[in-house]
Amino acid sequence: MQHVVDKMMKILNDEKATDGAKTQAAQALALIKIAEVLNGPGKTLGPPGWIRP
Numbered sequence: 001m002q003h004v005v006d007k008m009m010k011i012l013n014d015e016k017a018t019d020g021a022k023t024q025a026a027q028a029l030a031l032i033k034i035a036e037v038l039n040g041p042g043k044t045l046g047p048p049g050w051i052r053p
Contacts, residue, residue, distance in 0.1 A: 001032065004028070004032065005029065005032060008025040008026075008028050008029050009025075009029075011025040012026065012029075
């Protein structure tokens with residue numbers, strides 16, 4: 001999951017990235033953070049659902 005966070009941060013810090021790309025990167029980071037809060041660190045992905053209840 002860390003590689004996804006790194007890619008999103010790279011987009012956010014890229015001067016050439018469009019506002020839309022930066023918005024989507026920020027939203028992705030927010031979703032990852034929400035999932036980690038609900039499930040614990042590093043447990044954002046897992047079957048059957050994306051966010052475990």
